[in-house]
Amino acid sequence: MLQDKNKILIESIKRLLRRNAIPHLRKIVNKTHAADLSDVFPYLTVRQQHKLFELIDDVEKKGILFSELDEATFLAFVEQMNVDDIVPVFEAMPSDDVADLLGQLRDEKSDAILKKMKREGQEEVENLLKYGDDTAGGIMVPDFIALREDATAGEAIKMFQKDYKDVEMPFYLYVVDEYGKLVGVSSLRQLVVVSPDTPLKAFMSTDVFSVRTDTDQEEVAKLVARYDILAVPVVDDTNTLMGIITVDDVIDIIKEEATEDILKMAGVGTEFIESKSILKNTRIRMPWLLASCFGGLAATFIIGEFEESLKQVSALAAFIPVIMGMGGNIGTQSSTIVVRGISTGFLDVREIWSVVFKELSIGLLLGLVYGTLIGVVAQFRFSGPKLALAVGSAVICSMSVAALVGSLVPMVFARMNVDPAVATGPFVTTSIDIIAVFFYFRIASILLGL
Amino acid sequence: MLQDKNKILIESIKRLLRRNAIPHLRKIVNKTHAADLSDVFPYLTVRQQHKLFELIDDVEKKGILFSELDEATFLAFVEQMNVDDIVPVFEAMPSDDVADLLGQLRDEKSDAILKKMKREGQEEVENLLKYGDDTAGGIMVPDFIALREDATAGEAIKMFQKDYKDVEMPFYLYVVDEYGKLVGVSSLRQLVVVSPDTPLKAFMSTDVFSVRTDTDQEEVAKLVARYDILAVPVVDDTNTLMGIITVDDVIDIIKEEATEDILKMAGVGTEFIESKSILKNTRIRMPWLLASCFGGLAATFIIGEFEESLKQVSALAAFIPVIMGMGGNIGTQSSTIVVRGISTGFLDVREIWSVVFKELSIGLLLGLVYGTLIGVVAQFRFSGPKLALAVGSAVICSMSVAALVGSLVPMVFARMNVDPAVATGPFVTTSIDIIAVFFYFRIASILLGL
Numbered sequence: 001m002l003q004d005k006n007k008i009l010i011e012s013i014k015r016l017l018r019r020n021a022i023p024h025l026r027k028i029v030n031k032t033h034a035a036d037l038s039d040v041f042p043y044l045t046v047r048q049q050h051k052l053f054e055l056i057d058d059v060e061k062k063g064i065l066f067s068e069l070d071e072a073t074f075l076a077f078v079e080q081m082n083v084d085d086i087v088p089v090f091e092a093m094p095s096d097d098v099a100d101l102l103g104q105l106r107d108e109k110s111d112a113i114l115k116k117m118k119r120e121g122q123e124e125v126e127n128l129l130k131y132g133d134d135t136a137g138g139i140m141v142p143d144f145i146a147l148r149e150d151a152t153a154g155e156a157i158k159m160f161q162k163d164y165k166d167v168e169m170p171f172y173l174y175v176v177d178e179y180g181k182l183v184g185v186s187s188l189r190q191l192v193v194v195s196p197d198t199p200l201k202a203f204m205s206t207d208v209f210s211v212r213t214d215t216d217q218e219e220v221a222k223l224v225a226r227y228d229i230l231a232v233p234v235v236d237d238t239n240t241l242m243g244i245i246t247v248d249d250v251i252d253i254i255k256e257e258a259t260e261d262i263l264k265m266a267g268v269g270t271e272f273i274e275s276k277s278i279l280k281n282t283r284i285r286m287p288w289l290l291a292s293c294f295g296g297l298a299a300t301f302i303i304g305e306f307e308e309s310l311k312q313v314s315a316l317a318a319f320i321p322v323i324m325g326m327g328g329n330i331g332t333q334s335s336t337i338v339v340r341g342i343s344t345g346f347l348d349v350r351e352i353w354s355v356v357f358k359e360l361s362i363g364l365l366l367g368l369v370y371g372t373l374i375g376v377v378a379q380f381r382f383s384g385p386k387l388a389l390a391v392g393s394a395v396i397c398s399m400s401v402a403a404l405v406g407s408l409v410p411m412v413f414a415r416m417n418v419d420p421a422v423a424t425g426p427f428v429t430t431s432i433d434i435i436a437v438f439f440y441f442r443i444a445s446i447l448l449g450l
Numbered sequence: 451m452l453q454d455k456n457k458i459l460i461e462s463i464k465r466l467l468r469r470n471a472i473p474h475l476r477k478i479v480n481k482t483h484a485a486d487l488s489d490v491f492p493y494l495t496v497r498q499q500h501k502l503f504e505l506i507d508d509v510e511k512k513g514i515l516f517s518e519l520d521e522a523t524f525l526a527f528v529e530q531m532n533v534d535d536i537v538p539v540f541e542a543m544p545s546d547d548v549a550d551l552l553g554q555l556r557d558e559k560s561d562a563i564l565k566k567m568k569r570e571g572q573e574e575v576e577n578l579l580k581y582g583d584d585t586a587g588g589i590m591v592p593d594f595i596a597l598r599e600d601a602t603a604g605e606a607i608k609m610f611q612k613d614y615k616d617v618e619m620p621f622y623l624y625v626v627d628e629y630g631k632l633v634g635v636s637s638l639r640q641l642v643v644v645s646p647d648t649p650l651k652a653f654m655s656t657d658v659f660s661v662r663t664d665t666d667q668e669e670v671a672k673l674v675a676r677y678d679i680l681a682v683p684v685v686d687d688t689n690t691l692m693g694i695i696t697v698d699d700v701i702d703i704i705k706e707e708a709t710e711d712i713l714k715m716a717g718v719g720t721e722f723i724e725s726k727s728i729l730k731n732t733r734i735r736m737p738w739l740l741a742s743c744f745g746g747l748a749a750t751f752i753i754g755e756f757e758e759s760l761k762q763v764s765a766l767a768a769f770i771p772v773i774m775g776m777g778g779n780i781g782t783q784s785s786t787i788v789v790r791g792i793s794t795g796f797l798d799v800r801e802i803w804s805v806v807f808k809e810l811s812i813g814l815l816l817g818l819v820y821g822t823l824i825g826v827v828a829q830f831r832f833s834g835p836k837l838a839l840a841v842g843s844a845v846i847c848s849m850s851v852a853a854l855v856g857s858l859v860p861m862v863f864a865r866m867n868v869d870p871a872v873a874t875g876p877f878v879t880t881s882i883d884i885i886a887v888f889f890y891f892r893i894a895s896i897l898l899g900l
Contacts, residue, residue: 007800031657035676161643171621188638193611207481225705226485228698230621230680247697248678254701255675258708259790262715266786267779278808282815285783292779293820296772297827303768304831310764317760317767318753321883322746324771328778329717329742329876333735336716340709350457358728365732370743377747381754426779433771 006039013040017048026055034061038068041077049077063093071104078105087116094141095124096249102129136220137213139253140234140243146174147200149183154196160188171230174241175204181239182210210235213242220245221253222345261343264421265336267291288426295430299437306441309450315382316444319374319391320437326370327398327436328429334359334406335424342414343421352411356404363403367396390444397443398436405432456489463490467498476505484511488518491527499527513543521554528555537566544591545574546699552579586670587663589703590684590693596624597650599633604646610638621680624691625654631689632660660685663692670695671703672795711793714871715786717741738876745880749887756891759900765832766894769824769841770887776820777848777886778879784809784856785874792864793871802861806854813853817846840894847893848886855882 009032016025029037029052041049056062066074066089078086090098090113102110102125114122124142131137147156156173173191175184184204194203210233211220224232224247231246260270267288276284303310303320310316338355341347347355375392379385409428410420444450459482466475479487479502491499506512516524516539528536540548540563552560552575564572574592581587597606606623623641625634634654644653660683661670674682674697681696710720717738726734753760753770760766788805791797797805825842829835859878860870894900 033677157642160639188642189610192607192638192642225698225701227483230697247680247701248675251675251697251701251704254704255708255794258705258712259794262708262712262786262790265712266782268783268787278811278815281808282812285780285812286816286819288783289776289779289816289820292775293772293823296775297824299771299775300768300827300831303771304765307764307768310760310767314757314760314764314767315754317764317770318750318757320767320770321749321753321774321887322743324774325742325746325749325880325883326739329739329879330735332716333718333738336712337718340712344705344709358731361728362732362735365728366736366739369736370739373743374747377750381750429779430775433775437771 006036009036010040010043013052014043017044017051022055025052026057029055030057030061034064035068037065038070038073041065041069042073046076046080049073050080053077059088059092062089063097066090066101067093067097074101075104078109083109083112083116086113091117091121094143095121095128096139096141098125099128099138103133131213134217135213136211136215136217136234136245137242139217139220139249140213140245142243144174144231144233144241144244145172146176146180146241149175149177149201149204150199152196153191153194153198153200153203156186156191156200157196160191172233172244173200174208174233174244175200176241180241182208182233182235182241184208185233208233210239211245212237217253218257218343221250221257224250225254257343261339261421264419265339265425267425270422291426291430292433295433298434302434302438303441306445306450309441309445309448312450313384313387313444313448315384315387316441319378319394320440322374323391323394323398323440324433324436326367326374326395327402327432330363330366330399331402331406331428331432334363334403335410335428338407338410339420339424342410349411349414352408352415355411356407359403359407360400363400364396366403367399370399371395386448387444390440390447393447394436394440394443397439398432401435401439402432405435456486459486460490460493463502464493467494467501472505475502476507479505480507480511484514485518487515488520488523491515491519492523496526496530499523500530503527509538509542512539513547516540516551517543517547524551525554528559533559533562533566536563541567541571544593545571545578546589546591548575549578549588553583581663584667585663586661586665586667586684586695587692589667589670589699590663590695592693594624594681594683594691594694595622596626596630596691599625599627599651599654600649602646603641603644603648603650603653606641606650607646610641622683622694623650624658624683624694625650626691630691632658632683632685632691634658635683658683660689661695662687667703668707668793671700671707674700675704707793711789711871714869715789715875717875720872741876741880745883748884752884752888753891756895756900759891759895759898762900763834763837763894763898765834765837766891768831769828769844770890772824773841773844773848773890774883774886776817776824776845777852777882780813780816780849781852781856781878781882784813784853785860785878788857788860789870789874792860799861799864802858802865805861806857809853809857810850813850814846816853817849820849821845836898837894840890840897843897844886844890844893847889848882851885851889852882855885 013025013028016028044052053062056065069077102114114125117125127142128138147159171187173186173188174182175186177183184201184206185208186200186204190203209223209227209229211223213234213236220232231244233241234243234245236242264270269284269288338347342349371392374395375388378391379388406428410424413420413424463475463478466478494502503512506515519527548571552564564575567575577592578588597609621637623636623638624632625636627633634651634656635658636650636654640653659673659677659679661673663684663686670682681694683691684693684695686692714720719734719738788797792799821842824845825838828841829838856878860874863870863874
């Protein structure tokens, strides 16, 4: 739906640019949401982009467009812009977004921009740049509404009308003591409902969630999702209010973290790389295949050890794929359940043994089912009861071990505070491959007396 | 962090329950957020749960607790409750949550509850039950704030103080015409900022996003995430305002959809099943392994065809794992990138050929790198240049084909409006296994003249 709409938009804008229909373009550009314009930009030349950009009347909209562009498009666009033209746009943006974009620019350029920004904005951005990218400090905005506890509801509403017109999302009104320390929270709605001379401390809630500047962004997202709040205040280690994180940023974090988990499990890095070039893509993906390559080569050596058995019963080779495949698949099931369970909070890292025991039991049961099935096929195909027994037992064995390894490895990694998603994918599949092949040939050579 | 906090909470509540320290328990229960209480419940007996529940003073909090409990705990708890005790709790809940919970209960029980609810709540819930679970209609709440366009800001504020105290999240004020059709939107904040006698139509925004009752929830989530809005109005096909969807529900959708994608790709159903019993778990996971079983058996028959070649060069068998493993891993990379790219909107389903071509090129490049490496190892291990050449070429071949299949299949499924995540996992890995094995033996038998 969204995509179709934007396809039409792209076509119309391109056509109007060709005809140089400025008044028409101006109308479209100012009526279209910046998020949609950001989809059009990658389809235009940098010159065309600048033509469009200059037609945007609202400088805040220019700012939103900046933060919505993908990194490559933004860099190419801004490269052709004077620092003096960039500064007013940055000054109209929330400082957390400015800090993000400055991080993408070359150091000289970002320093030059920062230097020309108004003192206030400059300080805000510099403060944010101090914190780690993935911490609450790095994503908070310093534009919050904070009042002292003896202010009245009426005074608070007046402040709104005067001083706080620029605050990004004014749902909560934070209450601080004389040292700026967070003591309570109220909402714009409560202000409207109580009588104007009621002091804040009479109706504020003192039970206020907050996070520290160094709290991990994933932790912040969990808190906001869990308690259905719209913004969470960020305090330093003396409980002084430093900024807030709003729910729209939390949504971005949740999407980003889910994508990261998915990509890591598949062994394709931690960022979405499809927009990068073929060569860059290849370079990023190459190391993730190394584990699988070494694992496969290890299996080669293991099988090499059983060359004599293979010479006698060449049918043994035919079952390598199914034994590896069944182990690999159930291992992926187990590790996916555990990795996602940990990251959504469904699974408790401390219950390691109950989780692993459960997965092992499931692996054993599924192994019995599929081991029997595959053993029966082996009997029909090669009519060797011993071979069939060896293949069936190897399937049971590889599936149970795979479920064990697939659940144990991410649990252990998580307990050691290593991201289970990164560690799991290639590591688990590769070790399962090796173990499965080894057990298969060991079992077969014993049962077949080779 | 969250988990540690709740571990302490669980321990304290259990201890206090053993000591029957009612006043202490009452204090804790009323101070603790319902989301945290919901974590304690599964660790208690149903009797203990009821004891705690009765100590909760605020009926709204009881409602939040209901919706936060996991399905099994909720059902066991509510089973022991009279309909007359359930009704007041449901009446204090947003109707979308009531509809969700009623869907979990046995029909007789949910009918009995619905019948005893006040007319208004009953109608709201029945209206919601009409819509599909995953549509905007199924997740909207009918408690929105709507005023006519000639009402003034002052009148609107008065309405807030009187009529709209129960509205879940009052950020937006929707403006409707005389037929109830949506014509504009304003915010509580704007009401406070303009002079009280200004009519809504003078300052409302007419550029209002809305979705239809039958819009898919994933589409709604994309819209909210994209435009950073806090709530989206839901209209029927005559543009009459029916309800709103708030950002807290959108967060749940985003998390749910990401989990679904991850589980589907790993072939473990569409729901998080770790809380279910071992047997149920086994039953759900069994069919997802079927594809891999049949694929593996197909590979058995293919290899069986080359039994003669294997008898002559038994070393051939040793390279089956590495060729399958490399193909499988790069195939997972490609399909993961494509599936996640489609669901986050990074990839456009219509650009099927450019995406597939890119993946194929990457597969070829990575195939050249790893094919050479593995070929060299084969030469050292078995010192047969022809075998080394066959193994190397098979790796190149299987990796390119895997990247092709891994990107093409999800793109094609998405274009046919079949969920690419479901279709991709087992289907892609299995077909890659078969293709890789086939090419390997074909190439080897040609090169080695078998």
